[in-house]
Amino acid sequence: MNFPPDGREKRKQELDEEINSHLNMAARDREERGESAAQAAESARRELGNASLVREVTHDQWAWSWLEQLAQDVKYGCRVMRRSPGFTLVVVMTLALGIGANVAIFSVVRGVLLRPLPYGHPDGLVFLWDRYPNGTSDLAAFSPPDFKDLRLRTTLFEGFAAASGSTSGTTATLLENGQPQKVDLVRTTANFFSLLGVEPLLGRTFTAEDDAINGPHVTLLSYGFWQSKFGGDPNVVGRTLRINDQDYVAVGVLPRTFQLLLPAEAFQVRSADIWMPSQMNYDAFSRDQQFLSVIARLKPGVTAMQGQSELDGISLQMQHEYTLHQVDQARITLSSLQKEVVKGVRTALLTLSVVVAFVLLIACGNVANLMLSRATVREKEIAVRTSLGATKLQIFRGAMVESTLLSLCGGVLGILLAYLGIRFLVQLRPANVPRLDDIRMDGWVLSFCAAACILTAVLLSLVPALQVPDGRLVEVLKEGGRSPVGAGRPKLRRLLVIGEIALSLILLIGAGLFVRGFEALQQMNPGFRTDGVQTFQLAVPNSRYPKPADVSNFYLRLNQKLALVQGVEAIGSITQLPLTGTSPQMNYAWDARSEQAFAASDADWHPTSPDFFSAMGIRLNAGRDFANTDDLAHPRVVIVDSWIAKEAWPGQDPIGKRLKILTIGNSGTFEPAYSEVIGVVDSVHSDDITKAIRGQIYVSVYQEPFRRASYAMRIQGDPTSVQKAVAAEVAILDREMPVFNQRPFQDYVAEAMAPSKFSLVLVGIFSLIALVLASIGLYGVVAYSVSQRRQEIGVRMALGALPGAIFSLVVGQGMAVVGIGIAIGLAGAWALTRFINSMLYGVSTTDPLTFVAISALLSVVAFVACVIPALRAMRLDPMVALRYE
Numbered sequence: 001m002n003f004p005p006d007g008r009e010k011r012k013q014e015l016d017e018e019i020n021s022h023l024n025m026a027a028r029d030r031e032e033r034g035e036s037a038a039q040a041a042e043s044a045r046r047e048l049g050n051a052s053l054v055r056e057v058t059h060d061q062w063a064w065s066w067l068e069q070l071a072q073d074v075k076y077g078c079r080v081m082r083r084s085p086g087f088t089l090v091v092v093m094t095l096a097l098g099i100g101a102n103v104a105i106f107s108v109v110r111g112v113l114l115r116p117l118p119y120g121h122p123d124g125l126v127f128l129w130d131r132y133p134n135g136t137s138d139l140a141a142f143s144p145p146d147f148k149d150l151r152l153r154t155t156l157f158e159g160f161a162a163a164s165g166s167t168s169g170t171t172a173t174l175l176e177n178g179q180p181q182k183v184d185l186v187r188t189t190a191n192f193f194s195l196l197g198v199e200p201l202l203g204r205t206f207t208a209e210d211d212a213i214n215g216p217h218v219t220l221l222s223y224g225f226w227q228s229k230f231g232g233d234p235n236v237v238g239r240t241l242r243i244n245d246q247d248y249v250a251v252g253v254l255p256r257t258f259q260l261l262l263p264a265e266a267f268q269v270r271s272a273d274i275w276m277p278s279q280m281n282y283d284a285f286s287r288d289q290q291f292l293s294v295i296a297r298l299k300p301g302v303t304a305m306q307g308q309s310e311l312d313g314i315s316l317q318m319q320h321e322y323t324l325h326q327v328d329q330a331r332i333t334l335s336s337l338q339k340e341v342v343k344g345v346r347t348a349l350l351t352l353s354v355v356v357a358f359v360l361l362i363a364c365g366n367v368a369n370l371m372l373s374r375a376t377v378r379e380k381e382i383a384v385r386t387s388l389g390a391t392k393l394q395i396f397r398g399a400m401v402e403s404t405l406l407s408l409c410g411g412v413l414g415i416l417l418a419y420l421g422i423r424f425l426v427q428l429r430p431a432n433v434p435r436l437d438d439i440r441m442d443g444w445v446l447s448f449c450a451a452a453c454i455l456t457a458v459l460l461s462l463v464p465a466l467q468v469p470d471g472r473l474v475e476v477l478k479e480g481g482r483s484p485v486g487a488g489r490p491k492l493r494r495l496l497v498i499g500e501i502a503l504s505l506i507l508l509i510g511a512g513l514f515v516r517g518f519e520a521l522q523q524m525n526p527g528f529r530t531d532g533v534q535t536f537q538l539a540v541p542n543s544r545y546p547k548p549a550d551v552s553n554f555y556l557r558l559n560q561k562l563a564l565v566q567g568v569e570a571i572g573s574i575t576q577l578p579l580t581g582t583s584p585q586m587n588y589a590w591d592a593r594s595e596q597a598f599a600a601s602d603a604d605w606h607p608t609s610p611d612f613f614s615a616m617g618i619r620l621n622a623g624r625d626f627a628n629t630d631d632l633a634h635p636r637v638v639i640v641d642s643w644i645a646k647e648a649w650p651g652q653d654p655i656g657k658r659l660k661i662l663t664i665g666n667s668g669t670f671e672p673a674y675s676e677v678i679g680v681v682d683s684v685h686s687d688d689i690t691k692a693i694r695g696q697i698y699v700s701v702y703q704e705p706f707r708r709a710s711y712a713m714r715i716q717g718d719p720t721s722v723q724k725a726v727a728a729e730v731a732i733l734d735r736e737m738p739v740f741n742q743r744p745f746q747d748y749v750a751e752a753m754a755p756s757k758f759s760l761v762l763v764g765i766f767s768l769i770a771l772v773l774a775s776i777g778l779y780g781v782v783a784y785s786v787s788q789r790r791q792e793i794g795v796r797m798a799l800g801a802l803p804g805a806i807f808s809l810v811v812g813q814g815m816a817v818v819g820i821g822i823a824i825g826l827a828g829a830w831a832l833t834r835f836i837n838s839m840l841y842g843v844s845t846t847d848p849l850t851f852v853a854i855s856a857l858l859s860v861v862a863f864v865a866c867v868i869p870a871l872r873a874m875r876l877d878p879m880v881a882l883r884y885e
Contacts, residue, residue, distance in 0.1 A: 001762050026543045067262050077402035088406070091367050095410025095456060097769055098363030100417030101356040103441075103449045107422050108804040109349050110448075111439035116439075117338050118257050121297075122156070122199015125337040126304065127263060128294040128311075130330045137584065141267035141290040144282040144488070149318065150294070150332070156302045156310050158784070161192040162292040163260070163269045164278065165792040171539040171708065172274070173738055175242040176229075176512035182740035183225070183243070186260070186272040187280075193220075193254075195297050203237040203252030210251075211277040216279065217248040223256040225273040234590050243274065245543030245736075263340040265582060266293040287324045288662065294339060308334055316364060327597055339653055345433050348759050351836055355510070355766045358503045360452070362770050364459050365496040366777045367406075369784075372493055404457040411453040415441070418449075428758055499775075501821025502828055502875060504767070505858055509829040511767035512850040513840055514760040520842030521756055527684030527693075528578060529617025533712050533745035534719035535577060536726055538737060540707045553633060554733065559609055567716045572612025573701060573709040576604075577745070579752045580710070582687050585698050587672075589660040590648040598660070598672070603644060603662075603695030604686050607706040613681055615712040616745075623655045623679030630700035636675035637661055641683040641696040644693045654680050661697060661706065675699070712745065759839055771858070776867045782814040783869040803874040810873050814866035815859075822855055 050379050089555070116122045128150075130139045142150070142162070151160050164187050172185040189212035198205070201223065212217050219241065221230075230236045237251050260271040298307050311332045319325045419441065423800045426436055538558075545551050555573065576583040586605030589595040610626045613619075621642060630637050638659055645654040658674040683693045701709070715722055723742045730739050786793070793806060835844040 052108070064543065073398050073401040074405070075548060077398070079407045079653060080402060081405060085368065088409075088820070092409045093411060094363045094366050094773065096413035096417055097773070098356075099407075099414030099449065099452050099456065100421065101359050101412050101769070102452055102768060103414055103418035103424065104421035105349070105352050105356045106448045107418065107441055107445050108425060108439050109353055110442070110444055112345060112433060112435050112880070113349060114359060114444075115435070115438050117261055118259060122197075122338060125196070126296050126298060126302070126307065126334040127337045127340045128296060129333045129335065130158075130290065131333050133329050133331075138647060139290055140263055142292045142294050143287045143290045144280055144285040144292060145287050146290075146318070147292050147294060148282040150296075153314050153317070154310060156307050158297040158299050158301055159191055159195050160296045161195040162278070162294050163188045163192060163262075163266075164292050171537070171740065172244050173539065173541060173736065174274075175736055176246075180736045180738040182738040183273040185243075185271065185274050185276065186269055187278045188277050189278055191405050192295075194222050195295065198254065198258055198793070200252040201255045202234065203250070205252055206277045212278055213279055213281050213458055215279050217246060217278065219243065219248040220275040221250055221253045222271070222273050222275070223258065224256055226253045226335045228726045241274075243396050244541040248276070259437070261337070261341045262293055262295075264344055267711070269293045287322060296334065304334060304336070326448035326684055341434050344755075347836070347838055348755070349509045351510075351759070351839065352766075354832075355507055355763055357508055359766050359770050359773070360456070362500045362503050362773045362777075364456055365500045366780070368459070368778050369493055369496050369777055371403075376618065389650065400457060404454070404838060407453040407457040410456070411449050415446075415449055415606055419696070425762075428754075433755075433758070490716045493781050493784070497777050498818055498821040498824065500770075500774040500777045501818055501858070501862070502825035505822055505854065506823025506829045506832060507763070507767040507770045508854045508858060509825075509850060510833055510836060511614070511760075511764045512854045513833060513836070513843055513847060514756070514763050516843040516847060516850055517840040518753075518760050521689065521753065524689070524842065526578065526616060526689055527682045530745055530749045532715055532719060533616065534722055534726075534742070535744040535745050535748075536711050536723075536739050538709045538711070538730070538739065539707070540737070542707070544734070544736075545707075548705045549632065551704040551707060555609060555701055555705070555709065556628060558730065558733055561609075561733070562711075562726065563611075565722055565725045565729065567722055569714040570611045570614040571711065571713045572615045573711045574606050574612050574698075575608075575706045575708060575710065576606065576686075577710045577712065578616070578684050578686055578690060579748045580687075586661050587697075588644070590657065590699060594648075603697045606696065606698045607699045607701040607704040608698045609709075612712060616712045617714070618684060619682045621680045622653070623677070623684065625679060626698075626702075628702065631702035634703075636673065637678045637700060638675040639679040639681060639698040640677055641681055643683045644695040644697065645680045647695070658698070661699075663699075675737040689749075694743060701767070703709050704790070719746075754842065756839075757859040762851060771861060775861050778814065778818065778862055779865040780866060781870075782810065782866050785813070786810060786869045786873045788840050793876055797876065806873050806876075807870045810870035811866045814870075815863065818859060818862040818866075822858060825858075826851060826855065 004336075025447065032645070091348070117125065119125060130141065130142060132138060147160065147162055149637055154160070172183050174181045174183045188206070190206040190208050193200075193205040200220070203220075205220060206218070210216060221236065226232060226236060236250055241248050241250060254275070262269055296307075311334060315331045319329065422439060422441070426439060448869075540551050540554060545554060552611060557571070559571060562568060583604040583606060585602045587598050587602050589598045589601065594601065609626060610627060610630075613625060623639070626637070626639065638661065640648075640654065640659065644659075648654070648659070649657055654677050657677045660672055660674050663671060663673045663675070681696075681698070684696065685691070686694055686696065713719070713722060713726075720742075725743065727739050730737055796806065797803075829851065830846060837845050
């Protein structure tokens, strides 16, 4: 015995009433027969048991009937899909584009923003900053004495750990079988890995004894370095490695999943091949030597606000105790490590999430329009089902099943498109997107896909449910399907298209702004020439070059040799090439007033060789370049950029002026001293091409012999043609010194452009998809309107209407819808594009040219979409149209 699902509750009430009536009658019979209380109770228990059985069987029948009805709806939905393969294919492909785009971007958002950092209990990890007032640049770095004070004075933190580059930068020389090889090196405090909650794959991490001053020479290997150099040898622990002319013992191998995730501003700290304990004498450094990147872990139960309050107190203590901090008024702040790692891409990824959500809405609008069109064809079917007793709920359920099947098919295909999209995104490898290896499809991503499919199915199933022809069954059945049920919803169809046009315009304007910003970025003057420059890097070890004069002599001899290489027009070196990372910072002053706030002013500091400015195409505006004679035996000299020259000596000639900076004294530490300004060069974009220009201070590399050098060579012809000659000349001077990162400077420019290009490419792709979908939707509405009005058009033409009038009528009505959509879209774009201001360069979010050009483009595309059905309407034969059934 089966009951319709929608009649279950009613039938259940009827059965319950029958059972209760039966029990009441049985009770009266027992009373008339004079049964004892015990007998009556036994009879009642037996009858209640039978009633429960009846209820259980009946409820099982209801459940089974509901499943049967669901199975019937699924079978019917499959038949409908097979009966209209073209419709099914278009709907599935449209939904696949919308769902696939959302799944792909959610995978990126999940991997980059939402997935916890790959450390033990990452919620308690924070990153520390030195924040300065008066607009001075903040530093993600601390001096060793300040770091020591932090460790001693805090009570709410489990611990503090620090990382830094080696004394020669973040590179070292590994000597293997007599051949030098460059390796990346990071020095850390002993508790660095334990604070992160990282357990080694082999061996151990560092101990307090390892980190003692002049402690043992030990090192940790990264998983990738262990695999590439030692083939994953499990016996590598205890092996001796020759690094920078000293022997080090490998004590462990880090796990494969370990990544050093720090903010981009972390001072010269990157993931490394090898790791060493810092073994640092914190008291041997001054408080203005800031080069340690510091992380900390809050104690369980301690909030970030409580931790910040304690750091505020320590900042005040240090300002009272130390002159430097009295002047700079620095405030130590903390921020979630996860937030700091992803802050550079958070806005871009959230923007892309909104973009793909718009694409899905446009796709749903298109499919809804298609389903409205088909509802007109199927209205007789709906009328017949309604006349036979089907309710709106039953029709909605059937539509829900059919929409769910379409959504699931679109979701499956969307997952495939998302997988391909994720691979495409990872291959782009934008330099500012961290954790690319964490982007993958997991249970959360698939759950998101399922949720998107369900939401889409619900939205689409609402359309047929609105088509139940209440009160018009006879007319529908008599007309045989020509009653305009679907046509009775023209406002809904137009509203859907208006929404699609508006959303598409918003996305296209966003894409147009990105294009304009990217063009401005390419046309900007960074202060240097990017073409025809070959670069490479060196690291000069302490062991073979212990004295500053030894380092200077090596640079002098190498520059002289490389200048003679065929094709070299100019060659020079600097500590940090433009666009390759954060440069060391230097405090400066130029008079008595600025000396009082010496610690509050800082600029990028660069030991530089002669001819570097010529090699990089940086214009010398006044004075002279460095000379080989600007060495330790001569007075200190500096070259400043025009930014500092205008700040310190506005309207004056800077040449011959004196600038107070920190210089390396006889003790080997930095000491404040005055240097003579011998030249002024153009200002350049140093570490980020999209950020404001910072002041630049250049010192002679022969007076400040830095042990890491980045070379720039201006070459006639192909820059890469001199790579072999460079390696050969370096080997002649020192066969154990590796040359690394030989690459054209254009590669660095491309990496600097990568974040903007990444956003431009993705927003552009999704905007074009939206434009295509909206155009198809508009075409469908206009074409459907023409098909529904064939008789009207036939009458007009029979009464003398010219084809041109019919064309104007159809196009005019279509463009009216477009005009409303554009107006709404312009208002939406004006309100929403301001949220992407931080992602744009050199263009306003309300750029009139972009708004007008994109509106015109969308109007042209929409006009073409209207013209095709309008041309069909012009060619109608009036006699055929009047006979049209």
